[in-house]
Amino acid sequence: MKNLIFLILLSFLLPLPRAVWAKSTKPNVLFIAIDDLNDWVSFLDGHPQAKTPHMDALAKRGRNFINAHCAVPVCSASRASVMSGIAATTHGSYELGPRYEQLPALRDVPTIQRYFKDHGYTTLSGGKVLHHDFNGRLTDDIDRSLGRKRSPRPRKPMSRPANWSGAWDWGAYPEQDAEMADIQLAQNAATALKENFDKPFFMSVGFFRPHVPLFVPPKWFELYDADKVALPKNPRTDLDDLPKNFLSINNYAVAPTHAEVVESGSQRSLTHAYLASVSFVDHCVGIVLDALKSSTHDKNTLVVLWSDHGFHLGEKQHWAKRTLWEESTRVPLLIAGPGIQPGKPCKEPASLLDLYPTLVELCNLPKASHLEGLSLAPQLRDPVQSRKKPAITSSYFGNHSIRSRDWRLISYEDGAKELYDHRTDPDEFHNLSKDPNYKKIITELSQWLPTKASPEYKSKSERQRHTPRKSSHEKK
Ligand SMILES: [Ca+2]
Numbered sequence: 001m002k003n004l005i006f007l008i009l010l011s012f013l014l015p016l017p018r019a020v021w022a023k024s025t026k027p028n029v030l031f032i033a034i035d036d037l038n039d040w041v042s043f044l045d046g047h048p049q050a051k052t053p054h055m056d057a058l059a060k061r062g063r064n065f066i067n068a069h070c071a072v073p074v075c076s077a078s079r080a081s082v083m084s085g086i087a088a089t090t091h092g093s094y095e096l097g098p099r100y101e102q103l104p105a106l107r108d109v110p111t112i113q114r115y116f117k118d119h120g121y122t123t124l125s126g127g128k129v130l131h132h133d134f135n136g137r138l139t140d141d142i143d144r145s146l147g148r149k150r151s152p153r154p155r156k157p158m159s160r161p162a163n164w165s166g167a168w169d170w171g172a173y174p175e176q177d178a179e180m181a182d183i184q185l186a187q188n189a190a191t192a193l194k195e196n197f198d199k200p201f202f203m204s205v206g207f208f209r210p211h212v213p214l215f216v217p218p219k220w221f222e223l224y225d226a227d228k229v230a231l232p233k234n235p236r237t238d239l240d241d242l243p244k245n246f247l248s249i250n251n252y253a254v255a256p257t258h259a260e261v262v263e264s265g266s267q268r269s270l271t272h273a274y275l276a277s278v279s280f281v282d283h284c285v286g287i288v289l290d291a292l293k294s295s296t297h298d299k300n301t302l303v304v305l306w307s308d309h310g311f312h313l314g315e316k317q318h319w320a321k322r323t324l325w326e327e328s329t330r331v332p333l334l335i336a337g338p339g340i341q342p343g344k345p346c347k348e349p350a351s352l353l354d355l356y357p358t359l360v361e362l363c364n365l366p367k368a369s370h371l372e373g374l375s376l377a378p379q380l381r382d383p384v385q386s387r388k389k390p391a392i393t394s395s396y397f398g399n400h401s402i403r404s405r406d407w408r409l410i411s412y413e414d415g416a417k418e419l420y421d422h423r424t425d426p427d428e429f430h431n432l433s434k435d436p437n438y439k440k441i442i443t444e445l446s447q448w449l450p451t452k453a454s455p456e457y458k459s460k461s462e463r464q465r466h467t468p469r470k471s472s473h474e475k476k
């Protein structure tokens with residue numbers, strides 16, 4: 001009996017085994033990135049026909065940040081900001097290059113997955129997370145390019161007009177889901193989630209669709225009736241109230257112009273292909289989330305789902321990204337998991353820059369001093385918790401958008417402005433910047449405009465590669 005009492009007392013005095021402590025205070029992180037996914041998901045209000053049941057379910061069980069925006073509206077630069085927690089005005093990347101590790105300002109900055117690895121996490125990463133060169137394997141060799149394996153493409157162009165960029169093609173191809181790199185990645189992630197880990201994990205899974213080319217198997221096209229696909233609102237006079245030099249930020253675009261899309265009769269089928277690709281990637285997300293649900297990690301894993309920027313499909317007569325309007329900056333952003341009560345969607349502004357500080361806080365890691373975003377923990381506790389700082393997006397040097405709960409101010413390098421009231425004008429049709437009644441709100445929002453900005457950093461090869469072409473609007 002004495003021995004038993006002694007053992008019971010001893011069990012209270014001894015520290016808990018490390019694994020138990022780690023599990024109770026450090027949740028796992030499943031970090032799901034989607035490439036070029038705009039707000040055409042049914043948990044946002046971007047397109048009335050979008051079918052995304054798996055992401056909708058995630059939105060319902062966690063926090064849906066309906067006013068979330070990228071830091072830079074183009075792939076690599078946005079990802080450099082997400083993964084470093086640093087804005088373009090500091091790191092100087094506003095385009096498809098240079099790579100993270102080429103940026104002098106990020107040389108000593110650990111990516112979020114590196115930071116978690118350095119603080120005791122097991123890291124696994126697969127797909128397009130940081131770099132464009134990626135494959136469907138998951139590896140603990142994070143932050144490196146690992147060669148490229150993409151989904152198969154038809155031998156000949158399928159839908160695109162002959163003079164368009166090769167990336168801008170679309171159609172029902174290949175025949176089976178199993179041939180798609182994103183499906184293979186989802187299945188690899190699902191397999192990895194079945195494993196047991198002796199430490200908490202940070203698993204990054206980066207899907208490539210709905211990035212162009214918009215090829216997905218036929219069944220995803222069949223989800224939508226091509227003849228009844230709704231096209232975005234695009235009044236002819238919408239561009240009349242824009243400042244002259246809004247055009248200059250569209251240099252380098254490889255996307256077709258709106259005139260090219262309309263003249264070739266491609267708008268409806270491109271819209272159809274984008275919606276098909278969105279439902280396809282939703283299915284990929286579902287494979288991973290179902291695997292998590294049936295695993296031992298379900299109760300102790302934070303799920304974060306984000307897209308690197310939005311995408312225009314003709315709104316403001318523009319295609320693709322790089323603008324400072326809602327279609328380019330707005331992104332799906334969902335966070336769910338232990339401690340996050342389901343609740344109303346959060347209307348407060350959120351930035352992808354906030355992911356790094358948010359996850360560091362939720363996982364009880366030491367604060368990282370380099371971060372420029374704000375933790376979203378207050379809005380995860382209470383979705384109506386107000387937030388003073390707006391979401392700031394920068395596109396090329398000197399052009400910024402300030403998005404608060406109700407407003408968007410755009411300020412271009414030459415000082416020209418646009419102002420939109422999202423309470424009455426969610427499509428940003430009416431530029432109020434010249435109306436004297438809005439002087440005060442412009443002054444208030446302008447205090448957030450970056451006053452210092454690093455010039456655009458370009459490596460030598462980048463300077464050679466990008467030859468500016470005329471913007472979509474200039475070409476008309
Ligand atoms: Ca992208």
Ligand SMILES: [Ca+2]
Pocket residue numbers: 237238239240241242428429430431
């Ligand atoms: Ca307008």
